[in-house]
Amino acid sequence: MESPDALLEFVNFPDGDYPLSAIKKFYAKYKIFHSLSIGEVGVYTRMYESRRVAFSFFSKDELSSLFPREEIRRWQEWAEYRPLFPGEVDFKGLESCWGLTVCEFRTFLNKCISNYIDLGFVNKFMPKENVQFELRPSHDIWKPTVAIFNEDDNNRYKTIDHYLVATQILPFLLRGDGEIFSRIRRCPVCKKYFIPKSLKKKFCSDKCRAAHHYAIEH
Numbered sequence: 454m455e456s457p458d459a460l461l462e463f464v465n466f467p468d469g470d471y472p473l474s475a476i477k478k479f480y481a482k483y484k485i486f487h488s489l490s491i492g493e494v495g496v497y498t499r500m501y502e503s504r505r506v507a508f509s510f511f512s513k514d515e516l517s518s519l520f521p522r523e524e525i526r527r528w529q530e531w532a533e534y535r536p537l538f539p540g541e542v543d544f545k546g547l548e549s550c551w552g553l554t555v556c557e558f559r560t561f562l563n564k565c566i567s568n569y570i571d572l573g574f575v576n577k578f579m580p581k582e583n584v585q586f587e588l589r590p591s592h593d594i595w596k597p598t599v600a601i602f603n604e605d606d607n608n609r610y611k612t613i614d615h616y617l618v619a620t621q622i623l624p625f626l627l628r629g630d631g632e633i634f635s636r637i638r639r640c641p642v643c644k645k646y647f648i649p650k651s652l653k654k655k656f657c658s659d660k661c662r663a664a665h666h667y668a669i670e671h
């Protein structure tokens with residue numbers, strides 16, 4: 454059976470360590486679309502936080518090598534949000550957003566592990582009138598990029614939580630495969646979330662199993 458790989462990888466981000474490079478890699482790997490404000494050009498540059506703060510994944514210099522100066526200026530004037538670039542002090546806000554969201558999804562999975570699915574959490578991110586989905590072709594036409602965004606007063610922004618619920622949780626529940634969430638385990642040694650092939654398996658890997666037995670014996 455298919456498994457919610459992006460969700461597991463997301464909750465397994467090491468605590469308090471969310472470097473931009475790792476977040477960028479995560480977005481690229483799962484073809485998550487960041488932004489529609491300059492999305493037509495095909496470069497995914499931003500992650501939004503609900504207070505309309507946009508974290509840019511590119512420095513100002515990188516942006517100006519990608520887009521004509523005029524276009525950047527127009528786009529910054531048009532946007533209501535405050536763009537933050539890597540290196541700015543406030544950019545660390547991205548880490549706290551990311552960390553907070555990781556915590557929320559871990560809480561959801563911890564409940565699943567204790568045999569309870571928090572439907573309220575899932576419903577919070579259900580597609581509503583102002584949440585839209587859009588698929589865009591990527592280099593592999595059978596694996597399109599997923600854009601999920603809120604449309605609010607004509608300003609579009611979206612967040613990673615909508616993506617995770619819509620692509621990693623909802624499809625399983627809709628086709629009656631929600632049971633997969635009851636099979637998720639958390640490795641007692643490295644604290645990673647994983648789905649064991651056999652339910653008897655307690656550790657994520659032989660390495661962690663050996664480390665556990667070594668600790669007991671010494």
Ligand SMILES: [Zn+2]
Pocket residue numbers: 640641642643644645656657658661
């Ligand atoms: Zn482990």
